[in-house]
Each structure stands twice: as C-alpha cells, then as structure tokens.
Amino acid sequence: MYIVQIASECAPVIKAGGLGDVVYGLSKDIERREHTVEIILPMYDCMRYDHIWGLHNAYEDLNVSWGGGSVHCSVFCGWVNGLLCFFIQPHSNDNFFNRGCYYGCNDDFMRFAFFSKAALEFLCVTGKRPDILHCHDWQTGLIPVMLYEMYKWRGMDSLRVAYTIHNFKHQGIAGSDVLAATGLGNEGYYFSYDRLRDNFNPFGINLMKGGIVYSNHVNTVSPHHAWEARYSDVSYGLGHTLDVHQGKFSGILNGIDYNTWDPETDEFIPHHYTAKNISSKAKNREALRERLLLRNDKKPIVAFIGRLDFQKGVDLVHHSLHYSLRRNAQFVLLGSPTGKEISDRFWSEKHHLNENPDCHLELAFNEELAHLIYAGADMIVIPSNFEPCGLTQLIGLRYGTVPVVRGVGGLVDTVFDKDYDENHEPEERNGFVFYQNDQVALESALERAIGLWHYFPDEFRQLQKQGMEYDYSWKTSGKKYIELYDFLRDK
Numbered sequence: 001m002y003i004v005q006i007a008s009e010c011a012p013v014i015k016a017g018g019l020g021d022v023v024y025g026l027s028k029d030i031e032r033r034e035h036t037v038e039i040i041l042p043m044y045d046c047m048r049y050d051h052i053w054g055l056h057n058a059y060e061d062l063n064v065s066w067g068g069g070s071v072h073c074s075v076f077c078g079w080v081n082g083l084l085c086f087f088i089q090p091h092s093n094d095n096f097f098n099r100g101c102y103y104g105c106n107d108d109f110m111r112f113a114f115f116s117k118a119a120l121e122f123l124c125v126t127g128k129r130p131d132i133l134h135c136h137d138w139q140t141g142l143i144p145v146m147l148y149e150m151y152k153w154r155g156m157d158s159l160r161v162a163y164t165i166h167n168f169k170h171q172g173i174a175g176s177d178v179l180a181a182t183g184l185g186n187e188g189y190y191f192s193y194d195r196l197r198d199n200f201n202p203f204g205i206n207l208m209k210g211g212i213v214y215s216n217h218v219n220t221v222s223p224h225h226a227w228e229a230r231y232s233d234v235s236y237g238l239g240h241t242l243d244v245h246q247g248k249f250s251g252i253l254n255g256i257d258y259n260t261w262d263p264e265t266d267e268f269i270p271h272h273y274t275a276k277n278i279s280s281k282a283k284n285r286e287a288l289r290e291r292l293l294l295r296n297d298k299k300p301i302v303a304f305i306g307r308l309d310f311q312k313g314v315d316l317v318h319h320s321l322h323y324s325l326r327r328n329a330q331f332v333l334l335g336s337p338t339g340k341e342i343s344d345r346f347w348s349e350k351h352h353l354n355e356n357p358d359c360h361l362e363l364a365f366n367e368e369l370a371h372l373i374y375a376g377a378d379m380i381v382i383p384s385n386f387e388p389c390g391l392t393q394l395i396g397l398r399y400g401t402v403p404v405v406r407g408v409g410g411l412v413d414t415v416f417d418k419d420y421d422e423n424h425e426p427e428e429r430n431g432f433v434f435y436q437n438d439q440v441a442l443e444s445a446l447e448r449a450i451g452l453w454h455y456f457p458d459e460f461r462q463l464q465k466q467g468m469e470y471d472y473s474w475k476t477s478g479k480k481y482i483e484l485y486d487f488l489r490d491k
C-alpha cells in the first residue's frame with residue numbers, strides 16, 4: 001500500500017507535542033510493515049534542520065492558485081531517520097512559515113488552509129496517487145473537502161482519506177475568506193450545517209468539521225476518548241456531527257516509537273537499564289539531580305512533562321508541585337506554556353522557588369531533557385482535564401516511571417490503579433488513578449504513590465516492573481491503522 005501522511009508536525013524535526021510523535025512513530029511502523037509511506041509538512045524556518053538528512057530542492061515550480069492569484073512554492077525533500085519527507089515552502093509576502101513558531105499566529109487558519117491546498121496541488125501535479133491520504137487535526141481538515149470538491153476532477157478520485165483527531169479543543173474556525181482564498185468559493189453551499197458551518201458560530205466555517213464530514217474515516221486516538229467525544233462535552237461542540245457520522249468514527253489507541261523511547265539504548269540518558277536491572281534507574285535519578293542542581297536526599301522525584309495548557313490541568317499540576325514538596329518528595333517540571341497568563345504564573349512560581357533544593361521548573365521545550373526526566377523520575381503526574389490519548393504516561397511506563405493520572409480519555413485505557421482497579425489482576429496493574437477533578441482526589445493518589453515509595457520500596461519496584469512489561473509500542477495500533485487503510489482502499 002502507498003500512504004501519504006499530511007500533517008503540521010513530525011518528530012523530531014517538527015514537534016510541539018504529541019502530534020509530532022504520532023506522525024513519526026506511525027509512519028515508521030507502516031514502513032516496517034513494508035508499505036510505502038511519505039510525509040508532507042510545512043517548511044517552517046524554526047524546525048530542527050539538523051534532523052533532516054539530504055535536504056534538497058525536489059520540485060521547483062509548484063504554483064498554487066490562491067486568493068485569485070497564484071503562489072509560487074518550492075518543495076524540498078529529505079529523510080528524517082529514514083522517512084521520506086516533503087517540505088512545502090511558499091514564496092509570498094505572507095511569509096506563512098517564516099514566523100519563528102509553528103502555531104499561535106492570528107492567521108493560522110489561512111496558513112494551514114494554504115498548506116493543505118499546496119499539499120494537494122503537489123500530489124496532483126507530480127502524479128503521486130497514494131491509496132490513502134492520512135490527515136491530522138484541524139490544520140489539514142480542508143484536505144478531504146478540497147479533494148472531494150476540486151481535486152477529484154483532476155484525476156484524484158481514487159484517493160481515500162483517513163482523518164485523525166488528536167485534540168478536539170482546537171478546531172480551526174475561519175471566515176468565508178478561507179473559502180475565497182482556496183477557491184472553494186460558493187459560500188451558500190459550504191455554510192450549510194451539513195457541511196462546514198460551525199455548529200455554534202453561524203458566521204464561521206469549522207475546518208475540523210469539514211474533515212469529519214468529508215473523510216472516508218475519522219478516528220480519535222483512544223477508544224475511551226472516542227466514547228467521551230460522543231457522549232460528553234469533550235468534543236467541544238462537534239458531538240452532533242460525530243453522531244451524524246458515527247458509522248465512520250472510531251478510536252484507535254496511540255503507540256510510542258520503541259526505538260526513540262528505550263531506556264536500554266536512549267542516547268540522552270547516562271545509565272541504560274531494563275526491567276531486569278531496574279536498580280540502575282536510580283543512577284539516572286542522581287544524574288537528573290546533578291543536572292538540575294537538586295539536593296541528593298532519600299526522596300522520590302515526581303515529574304510533569306507537557307504543554308502547560310488548560311487541557312493538562314495546570315491548577316492541579318501546580319498543586320501537585322507543592323503537595324509533593326510537603327510529602328517529602330522532589331518535583332521536576334518541564335513544560336511549554338501555551339498562553340501569557342499560564343506563562344506568567346509559572347514564571348513567577350519558578351522565581352519564587354528558585355532557591356528550593358527540592359524542585360526545578362524548566363519552562364521551555366527541551367527534548368533531550370525530557371528523556372533524562374523520564375529516566376530519572378520515579379513518578380509522572382498527569383492530572384488532565386481531558387486527554388485524547390496521552391503519550392507521557394506511555395513513555396513513563398516504558399521508563400519505569402509510575403504514572404499518577406486522572407481517569408479520563410486514553411489514560412483510562414492505559415493506566416490501571418494499583419489498589420482499586422477491578423478489571424485487572426494485581427500483577428497487571430501499573431499506576432495510580434484518581435477521577436474527581438480536585439485537589440483532594442489528586443492528593444489521595446499522589447499520597448499512595450509517594451507513600452509506597454517511602455514505606456514499601458519492594459512493592460514500588462514491582463509496580464515499576466509491571467509497567468515496563470506493558471507493550472505500548474505501535475505493534476498493535478499500527479496493525480489497526482493498516483487494517484483501516486486496507487478497508488478504505490477496497491471501498
């Protein structure tokens with residue numbers, strides 16, 4: 001089979017969060033199964049060029065009709081750890097991808113609508129006819145729309161689209177100017193509730209909704225979140241649309257790339273280990289302390305790694321920091337703030353705790369440090385408000401770092417409470433789970449975790465090993481995607 005992934009991120013070259021990991025890890029898995037996979041990405045000025053091998057100009061004259069005129073683009077091509085990637089570079093005064101950031105501009109919907117159209121144009125003029133186009137999140141929601149409404153007539157009618165939603169919170173709400181710019185036009189047609197009109201904002205079109213309506217299949221990234229999306233409010237207004245399209249909606253659990261995330265070979269950690277010699281993990285704890293100037297004391301390290309965003313339960317992240325310090329633990333936070341308010345709050349906390357020898361706040365994106373924290377910490381706390389899948393608990397489990405999570409979304413599918421999970425035998429349990437979205441609930445789980453570390457170290461070690469024995473690689477999930485692609489291709 002021939003699959004083309006179109007996305008706004010692919011690790012390690014473009015990574016703001018979990019989307020990048022999934023595009024990379026899934027593509028690697030597809031390749032391992034001997035299918036052909038290619039990835040189309042924007043060519044951002046700030047991406048990690050050092051992770052691309054053999055970057056060269058592969059297509060010089062891509063002209064994309066846009067806003068009544070045409071934008072000239074170059075398409076570069078190179079290999080990211082063996083994966084063939086195409087990078088689209090538009091030459092226009094809009095400077096869509098030369099902004100020193102991946103997201104967060106006022107015209108993001110225009111930037112990614114343009115990228116979507118350019119990706120289709122590239123496939124069209126180069127004669128590439130994959131069996132499956134796999135699109136991700138709102139940034140590429142217009143691809144199935146334009147494929148069906150425009151490009152199908154240009155020899156692309158055999159392509160099928162799989163659309164994966166990693167985060168319902170960001171949907172890409174735009175005005176009719178996007179219709180005009182892309183050439184879709186016909187406002188009356190697209191501003192229908194059956195098509196792109198936003199379910200709650202009558203003046204906006206919703207790019208993610210377009211992806212849902214027009215794709216051949218839609219999935220989110222865990223079975224439990226697929227259920228939540230239909231029966232609770234976490235689909236942020238798209239529940240009705242999912243209901244209408246329920247026959248083509250499912251949940252497929254994410255995996256993680258077991259070569260990138262492997263405590264036995266990880267190039268960013270000083271001491272390698274496996275479940276069998278987990279005692280070596282403690283040396284990474286020491287290395288982490290040394291790196292972050294924490295004192296050497298008989299205490300566990302609790303960590304948080306992630307975007308600092310409403311989604312991640314920042315109030316409870318903040319509370320878990322202070323609670324851990326009170327309960328004789330150290331705390332390490334690696335977080336990229338997503339807004340000014342959250343940023344100010346955590347910067348002020350960082351200054352306040354600057355001299356504290358038991359905690360460190362790193363407010364930045366730092367891939368290398370993330371690896372050392374996964375290896376050196378004893379527990380990872382994930383108190384999310386909602387979590388479509390969550391990768392940090394999967395990585396934590398792989399590194400013997402016990403997850404303490406709120407029971408939502410994919411966290412429900414992957415973490416099983418040591419004391420209370422009734423569906424798993426004690427030897428199959430792997431972490432701590434709380435459900436209520438409040439401090440008391442968080443404390444009850446964190447206290448059990450920290451207490452186990454201090455008073456029952458053998459049991460704690462056993463729990464770490466049980467977590468490490470889980471297989472959350474792409475082995476199972478990759479197979480599910482291949483089955484899905486196969487099913488769509490034959491339709």
Ligand SMILES: Nc1ncnc2c1ncn2[C@@H]1O[C@H](COP(=O)(O)OP(=O)(O)O[C@H]2O[C@H](CO)[C@@H](O)[C@H](O)[C@H]2O)[C@@H](O)[C@H]1O
Pocket residue numbers: 016017018019021022166167221254305306307334335336364365366367370387388389390391392
């Ligand atoms: N400051 C930082 N420095 C270094 N590394 C950092 C970092 N902040 C985050 N990371 C890394 O980025 C990834 C984040 O994974 P998450 O599952 O939390 O993704 P996110 O919420 O962004 O994405 C969405 O998509 C993913 C993928 O589908 C879903 O799992 C998730 O639920 C959904 O919200 C991990 O690899 C983590 O180590």
